[in-house]
Amino acid sequence: MPLRVYNTLTRQKEEFQTVEPGKVRMYVCGPTVYKPSHIGHMVGPVIFDTVKRFLTYLGYQVTWVVNITDVDDKLIVRARELGTTVKELAERMTADYLDCLKKLNVTGIDYMPRATEHIPEMIEIMRGLIAKGHAYASGGDVYFDVTSDPDYGKLCNRDPDQLEAGARIEVSDKKRNPGDFALWKASRPGEPSWDSPWGPGRPGWHIECSAMSMKLLGQTLDIHGGGLDLQFPHHENELAQSESYTGQPFVRYWMHNGLLKMGQTKMAGSIGNVVNIADLLEKHSAETVRLLLLSTHYRSPIEYSDERLAEVGRSLGHFYRFFERYQRICGRSFYELAAPTRHAPFDTGSPPSAFLNEVSRLRSTFLDCLSDDFNTGGAIGALYELLTALNRFADARQLEEPARREDAVAEFERGVRVLRELSSLLGLFHQPPESGGGDALVNQLMQLLIDLRAEARKAKNYAMADQIRQRLGQLGIILEDRPGGTGWRRG
RNA sequence: GGCCCCUUCGCCAAGUGGUAAGGCAACUGAUUGCAAAUCAGUCAUACCCCGGUUCGAAUCCGGGAGGGGCCUCCA
DSSP: OOOEEEETTTTEEEEOOOSSTTEEEEEEOOOBTTSOOBTHHHHHHHHHHHHHHHHHHTTOEEEEEEOBBOOSHHHHHHHHHHTSOHHHHHHHHHHHHHHHHHHTTOOOOOBOOBGGGGHHHHHHHHHHHHHTTSEEEETTEEEEOGGGOTTTTTTTTOOHHHHHHOTTSOOOTTOSSTTOEEEEEEOOTTSOOBOOTTOSEEEOTTHHHHHHHHHHHOSSEEEEEEEGGGIIIIIHHHHHHHHHHHSSOOEEEEEEEOOEEETTEEOOTTTTOOOBHHHHHHHSOHHHHHHHHHHSOTTSOEEEOHHHHHHHHHHHHHHHHHHHHHHHHHSSOGGGSOOOSSOOOOOOTTTTOHHHHHHHHHHHHHHHHHHBTOOHHHHHHHHHHHHHHHHHHHHHTTTTSTTOOHHHHHHHHHHHHHHHHHHHHTTOOSSOOTTSSOOHHHHHHHHHHHHHHHHHHHTTOHHHHHHHHHHHHHTTEEEEEETTEEEEEEO
């Protein structure tokens, strides 16, 4: 099934065609680093990380850029509040952001350019825009003239004349039109500033993305992503200034992810209803968060709640228990299995077994879902079905019994490798969950209790055996009696 | 006021013209000394409402109701 991507510009799914065959240039708007990251900041990175994984799997060479906005009004205000410099604050919050990305297994970002390191490139673009009559200097500022671009508003269906009617636009007598936006802002005393042909100042919000994407990826991007809330004005303005400057199409596919909601309204720093990643990860694993973000289609909003996270955590438990089962059956850790990095047809063997046919079918379903505008929710459904099929096979062929057949184990192994392959595309299960077992002493003590209980059961002293299990239960430990002996886990 | 989008089982959620995936919860059975885990089965005659198009619609069109996003910084 060919890959299809929903394009905000055309409001429909389109077959994916890159500018240069085999290569994908992807740019996603990153954070303004003035506060610790909240979960909303992770929606885009997790989604586009998955997009990159899948594109790479399909054979594309993907270059992914996420910018860091390290100069801005909010940074200036916040640094002043904290009695520190913009630079120091930006560095600290960038480190926090990177840490969050790492925890959520977002590994695919190739470049993270800083706005402050690309001032000359921005100045170059502004010069060009002024020369072409698309921008003008005014009182130390530089503005983009929206009336100079007949296409202005095409991304969001905005008419510049109607913008005039909106009373919320900042009125400034430096602007020619109310919809004009600042490319460059003259700096006030005490603010970070850079020299420019128009005097000391700092960049406006939108120009950095044009400058950095152009520098690192060229004039036409294959994918430009970001939150739905960035469509206007940010992406509209980026689009206008970039195309006015280069005369080339700026982006082939605009992809916008839905926003995370707290109750009925979106989570946002400006509203103040944010949940920091650091706080969140004390209650729920990073993998739970990642799965939550991927379980809904990326264009839909996701409602954040503790209950929802707990629910996702419970469903993850099925996978974790299966991985332990796999370890028991095959004597190998699931996490150490190598996942194929490129797509290849699945060989069901000959004659194909019913089991491997089922595995193959589910693999196709999974891949078809991702090919249809990165439908991770549908793909995850197939992943659960695959899990059930694997457990069913292990049950039916009694793979945990000593008398099992080795050819059945080999067949099972092939099915498990598909689970490894597919879950890797979602960035799941790259390492064992944090709170699996215990330290060496705990393991020894648990073995002692399990042995004592086994003796009690052997002597048919079920009252004692059940008491041991029940009291462990009160400590949050669940015992599982299996064919090969008793195992335990934290509930 | 303008521009987008959404509404599917108790909850989450996939599905974009061919007769409703999956997860959580619940219930029943197999298994177990009893549990846990796993498996099996049950769980939406039905997709916000009303019209229309069609042999056929959750899926397309029109209208209505409810909810959300953007038009100001926001991932």
